[in-house]
Amino acid sequence: MAPFFIGSALAEERKVDPMAAGLLAVAAFMTVTPYSVGEAYAVAPTGWAGRTSSPG
Numbered sequence: 710m711a712p713f714f715i716g717s718a719l720a721e722e723r724k725v726d727p728m729a730a731g732l733l734a735v736a737a738f739m740t741v742t743p744y745s746v747g748e749a750y751a752v753a754p755t756g757w758a759g760r761t762s763s764p765g
Contacts, residue, residue, distance in 0.1 A: 712734040712735050712737070712738040713731040713734060713735050714731070716730045716734025716735070717730055717734075
């Protein structure tokens with residue numbers, strides 16, 4: 710519900726179709742949300758965090 714209302718509120722400010730923007734926001738939210746969150750996916754992998762060059 711929140712993505713729809715956020716998208717439609719932003720669309721009203723920018724004077725475009727709020728229904729289409731709300732539906733697009735929900736579709737984008739569903740696309741980037743993982744389908745299953747289990748024990749293996751509970752923590753973001755940080756093995757490569759901060760590395761700028763190859764090791765060695």
